[in-house]
Amino acid sequence: MPIGDWQFWVVSLAAVGGVLVLVKQFKPVRKHRKTQLTISARERDEA
Amino acid sequence: MTVAFIGNPNVGKTTLFNKFAGRRQKTSNFPGTTQEAHVASLDAGGRSLSIVDLPGIYSLGLDQSESSICRGVLEGSIAPAGTRASPPGGVLLVLDGTNLLRNLQLAGEVLARKIPTAVVVTMADDASRRGIHIDREKLASHLGCPVVLVSSKTGRGIDEARGLLSTGVITESSIPTEQSELERWADAVYADVCADDAPVGDRDRLTDRLDRAFTHPVLGVVTFAAIMTGLFWVIFTLASVPMDGIDWFFATLGAVVADVLPEGPVRELLTDGVIAGVGGTVIFLPQIILLFFLIALLEQSGYLARAAFVIDRILRPFGLPGHAFVPFLSAHACAIPAIMSARAVPDRRDRLATILVVPFMSCSARIPVYVLLTQILFPGSSGKQALAFTGCYVLGILAGLVSAILARGTMLRGRSRPMALELPRYQLPGLFYATKQAFYRGWLFVRKAGTVILAISVVLWWLNAYPGSEPSPVAESLRSEAAQIARAEPDRADELLLRANAEDTKFASRNTFLGRIGSAIQPVFAPIGADRQLTVGILASFAAREVFVSTMAVQIAGSEDTEDETVFEAVSTAERDDGSPVFTEATNWSMLVFFVLAIQCLPTLVVTAKEAGGWKWAGLQFAWMTGVAYVSSLVVYTVVTRVL
Structure with a gap:
């Protein structure tokens, strides 16, 4: 690994950014319909 | 105060909603597009209102998700995300003036709930042209609430309707709740308020004739096949020009960057990782934009709904509804917008089955792989190459249909909802709307696929560049x-x-990380004929399948330019570490089958998880498609090896 080369660190940083973007894609997804219409009878009772 | 928009499918609720709110929600001539509740805020008559556009329904009492949403909103048990659930302050009942009799039944059901209501009758001009004259005063008197006749095309009545939003009243009319009595009530109201005095006009006769032809069991299928052939011919012919332009642009950009920047990893990352990666994806954009432009034209013309009926007969034995044909069609450009368009499939099981099998269709990203492998299989024989190419498309469709039968017969078991779709009027499609839709879809593709593919390209480049060697x-x-x-x-x-x-x-x-990973995993893919280099190609292509071609070129020829004949020759005659050829005939067939059937697209899995409602569906899709691809390739590799 050319750790003395500043360019190596720039491209490695970019790769880490790429990994983060990919990891972000795997975040738990919210259910499509439930996000649109929240079942909130309990919420109403509490209110 | 919240006002909910309720009406039958395809009566113009979303168009009205957009006109009031100044927003461009998706409107469609393919009934049932509004699957979600759209919300907007506006001032009407000095009051601050929140308006909610609900899915189109035929009755509040049906056992369907759309009806259940509308019932919940009217009862105040559910509300759009971010707002407190409570019964709406008012309802705007949107009725289709050209089909008032059927619309009145839903109107009766809504009015019987005693919520302040105002009524808008849309397509009033169309109704008049057809000889249906609606007496507004009489209708208001029967319904017991204010009524406005509007025409979205001319803008007539829109301002008045906007003023009605906050002035709905609870009807004092006595409206029956029992179904047969409600039908009689609707008949009586219609007979009193509508003077339907015109004979069936030429236009209606023409509509009937066209409908008979387009939905005919034989003629309808022939027409459909002809239209689809024309559609794909136009896409592949017209898209080639901008695709060449995009290819040239990215090649020039790469050359400019290579000239400007000093030699080193940063320059290589930009040229081989970022520009090559993004360029390899964006090149398919013209096909996607053209496909969605043409689909929007067909949709607006009214043909798409007829086609859905024709295809329903064909798809039903495979457990899929006619609605699934739009996703199936779109998937031949890209699975991502195709999965998103599966929202229009009303039944949940049908929708899930559609989402799960749609990636089997051969998308644009598979084309470079098909081109490479068929060229190696049949060098110099364009006829055989074309035949093998077509075979790939047919294999993908068959695998999708068989998988749908299995899915519907096991985990998605249950009766399908019968196809009920209102046939919209035929009309001249609007170029502005179609262009807007096409570019919107194109933008979604660039945004959703572009970010992920860019990230993958950068990571792959890094793994393929380090740790480096002497x-x-x-x-x-x-x-x-x-x-x-x-x-x-x-x-x-x-x-x-x-x-x-x-x-x-x-x-x-x-000696790179990617090469070492390839060597470690190679035993898994050895039974289907893959060596270390092919294994790396397959692994890299699980992120995005078109990466396979450039990865093979980088490993084998030391160049990404597969257009270059010597590079193509080098790939096709490449040798394994033991000196035997990489692409034997058996390996080639095996790889072709693998690439037709395997999912190999991370953004597709992400969209599946989002649209199906969980990663378990994306996991299932990945496992099933990869398993089918592996087993099929194994069979093909074994058979071809034994035969030849």
Whole structure:
């Protein structure tokens, strides 16, 4: 690994950014319909 | 105060909603597009209102998700995300003036709930042209609430309707709740308020004739096949020009960046990772934009709903509804917008089955892989190449249909909802709307796929560039030979230097992280004929399948330019580490089948998880498609190896 080369660190940083973007894609997804219409009878009772 | 928009499918609720709110929600001539509740805020008559556009329904009492949403909103048990659930302050009942009789039944059901209501009758001008004259005063008197006739095309009545939003009243009319009595009530109201005095006009006769032809069991299928053939011919012919332009743009950009930046990893990342990666994806954009432009034209013309009926007969034995045909069609450009368009499939089980099998269709990203493998299989025979190409498309469709039968017969078991779709009027499609839709879809593709593919390209480039290695001994000897003959034979020396560079790249690729991973995982793919280099190609293509071609080129030829004949030759005649050819006939067929059937697209899995409602569906899709691809490739590899 050319750790003395500043360019190596720039491209490695970019790769880490790429990994983060990919990891972000795997975040738990919210259910499509439930996000649109929240079942909130309990919420109403509490209110 | 919240006002909910309720009405039958395809009566113009979303168009009205957009006109009031100044927002461009998706409107459609394909009934049932509004699957979610759209919300907007506006001022009407000095009051601050929140308006909610609900899915189109035929009755509040049906056992369907759309009806259940509308019932919940009217009862105040559910509300759009971010707002507190409570019964709406008012309802705007949207009725279709050209089909008032059927619309009145839903109107009766809503009015019987005693919520402040105002009524808007849309398509009033169309109704008049057809000889249906609606008496607004009488209708208001029967319904017991204010009524406005509007025409979205001319804008007539829109301002008045906007003023009605906050002035709905609870009806004092007595409206029956029992179904047969409600039908009689609707009949009586219709007879009193509508003077339907015109004979069936030429236009209606033409509509009937066209409907009979387009939905005919034989003629309808023939027409559908002809229209689809024309559609794909137009896409592949017209898209080639902008695709060449995009290819040229990214090649020039790469060359400019290579000229401007000094040699080093940053320049290589930008040219080989970022520009090559993004360019490889964006090149399919013209096909996607054209496909959605043409789909929007067909949708607006009213043909798409007829086609859905024709296809329903064909798809039903496979457990899929006619609605699934739009996703199936779109998937031949890209699975991502195709999965998103599966929202229009009303039944949940049908929708899930559609989402799960749609990636089997051959998308644009598979084309470069098909081109490479069919060219290697049948060099110089364009006829056989075309046949193999078509075979790939047919295999994908068959695998999708068989998988749908299995899915509907096991985990998605249950009766399908019968196809109920209102046939919209035929009309001249609007170019502005179609263009807008096409570019919107194109933008979604660029945004959703572009970010992920960019990230993958950067990560793959890094894994393929490090940890690096000393120059290859073969390359060293080529270089010293070149130095000796540099003066006497400069051309030959240049050639040797090029070969030395290619040798270095090949040597280095074996020692990179990606090369080492390939060597470690190769035993898994050995039964389907893959060596270390093909294994790396397959692994890299799980992120995005088009990456396969450039990864193979980088490893084998030391160059990404597969257009270059010598590089293509190098790929097709490449050798394994033991000296045997990489692409034997059996390996080639096996890889072709694998790439037709495997999912190999991370963004598709992400969209599946989002649209189906969980990663378990994306996991299932990945496992099933990869399993089918592996087993099929194994069978093909074994059979071809034994036969040849």
